[in-house]
Amino acid sequence: xxxxxxxxxxxxxxxxxxxxxxxxxxxxxxxxxxxxxxxxxxxxxxxxxxxxxxxxxxxxxxxxxxxxxxxxxxxxxxxxxxxxxxxxxxxxxxxxxxxxxxxxxxxxxxxxx
Amino acid sequence: xxxxxxxxxxxxxxxxxxxxxxxxxxxxxxxxxxxxxxxxxxxxxxxxxxxxxxxxxxxxxxxxxxxxxxxxxxxxxxxxxxxxxxxxxxxxxxxxxxxxxxxxxxxxxxxxxxxxxxxxxxxxxxxxxxxxxxxxxxxxxxxxxxxxxxxxxxxxxxxxxxxxxxxxxxxxxxxxxxxxxxxxxxxxxxxxxxxxxxxxxxxxxxxxxxxxxxxxxxxxxxxxxxxxxxxxxxxxxxxxxxxxxxxxxxxxxxxxxxxxxxxxx
Numbered sequence: 102x103x104x105x106x107x108x109x110x111x112x113x114x115x116x117x118x119x120x121x122x123x124x125x126x127x128x129x130x131x132x133x134x135x136x137x138x139x140x141x142x143x144x145x146x147x148x149x150x151x152x153x154x155x156x157x158x159x160x161x162x163x164x165x166x167x168x169x170x171x172x173x174x175x176x177x178x179x180x181x182x183x184x185x186x187x188x189x190x191x192x193x194x195x196x197x198x199x200x201x202x203x204x205x206x207x208x209x210x211x212x213x214x
Numbered sequence: 215x216x217x218x219x220x221x222x223x224x225x226x227x228x229x230x231x232x233x234x235x236x237x238x239x240x241x242x243x244x245x246x247x248x249x250x251x252x253x254x255x256x257x258x259x260x261x262x263x264x265x266x267x268x269x270x271x272x273x274x275x276x277x278x279x280x281x282x283x284x285x286x287x288x289x290x291x292x293x294x295x296x297x298x299x300x301x302x303x304x305x306x307x308x309x310x311x312x313x314x315x316x317x318x319x320x321x322x323x324x325x326x327x328x329x330x331x332x333x334x335x336x337x338x339x340x341x342x343x344x345x346x347x348x349x350x351x352x353x354x355x356x357x358x359x360x361x362x363x364x365x366x367x368x369x370x371x372x373x374x375x376x377x378x379x380x381x382x383x384x385x386x387x388x389x390x391x392x393x394x395x396x397x398x399x400x401x402x403x404x405x406x407x408x409x410x411x412x413x414x415x416x417x418x419x420x421x422x423x424x425x426x427x428x429x430x431x432x433x434x435x436x437x438x439x440x441x442x443x444x445x446x447x448x449x450x451x452x453x454x455x456x457x458x459x460x461x462x463x464x465x466x467x468x469x470x471x472x473x474x475x476x477x478x479x
Contacts, residue, residue, distance in 0.1 A: 138367075142369075142370045145360075146379070152355065153356055155356070156356055163349050213254075
């Protein structure tokens with residue numbers, strides 16, 4: 102009995118113990134294992150500035166040389182354009198399409214009446 | 215962490231945001247269907263649903279920031295959750311975009327007779343890959359370098375440098391989006407111009423959409439860094455944004471090589 106009390110009190114003490122407060126190990130970059138964060142910060146800052154300088158030069162070159170002017174893209178929407186092309190290819194569909202449109206329109210009017 | 219708590223886990227309080235987000239999503243989908251069919255009030259319901267959804271996102275994330283940054287509920291073990299969650303999320307995004315790149319390469323490797331048996335299809339004038347498409351690639355890669363600079367600055371405890379680095383990242387991202395918009399405006403083909411136009415705008419458009427999402431994510435991180443929310447020990451939100459941003463800038467190489475370069479010559 103005494104043994105059980107001791108065991109139970111030990112268990113309670115263990116459960117009530119505060120979680121470990123020691124700081125967990127720091128997470129580092131795999132590629133930066135041998136260098137300090139200060140060194141890596143300075144390195145990546147330089148790489149960024151180099152990238153920005155390269156992109157600025159490329160942008161100036163690209164924008165200054167002009168660009169080709171293509172034919173104006175069609176103004177119609179995707180579905181209208183698709184429909185027009187389909188009807189041009191198959192003129193017999195035009196009658197069927199207009200009949201279907203009329204039917205759908207009638208249905209809508211009936212539903213909302 | 216609260217002193218009386220005997221474990222490292224965060225037991226969240228009851229929150230109204232899951233149900234409000236669900237109702238917002240329901241209103242958005244029903245409103246969207248109504249809007250696309252001739253039903254009255256569709257646009258109103260869709261707008262209300264979207265506003266409700268955006269509001270829920272704002273307040274829910276506000277609560278998460280309060281719990282993690284101000285109340286200290288996000289212990290090391292709690293931080294593992296969003297960290298592990300980010301990985302399959304980004305993998306699924308990679309797969310999503312690869313489906314569109316594959317659609318383009320599938321059509322280009324065996325062009326059908328309907329498009330003249332050639333790639334780019336007969337009658338399609340394509341963009342020069344050496345111009346804006348090439349320029350946009352180092353812009354996005356440089357922004358990837360800038361986000362790494364920000365990460366190291368946070369780890370080194372250099373708060374101001376981290377803010378500058380995030381400003382550089384976001385600026386490059388905005389320049390990328392601007393050039394992409396210019397490219398779309400000048401494109402000599404539309405989304406309805408054959409399988410080339412469809413796959414081109416779907417793949418590059420979804421990539422551009424991810425760039426915009428990543429830019430918003432980084433802007434939030436920049437504001438939080440400026441406010442002193444991110445510390446060298448605790449910056450999971452930033453890490454998720456940095457991973458997302460590296461995914462976006464590495465993925466850019468694939469449309470550049472397969473769609474602009476290989477598909478445009």
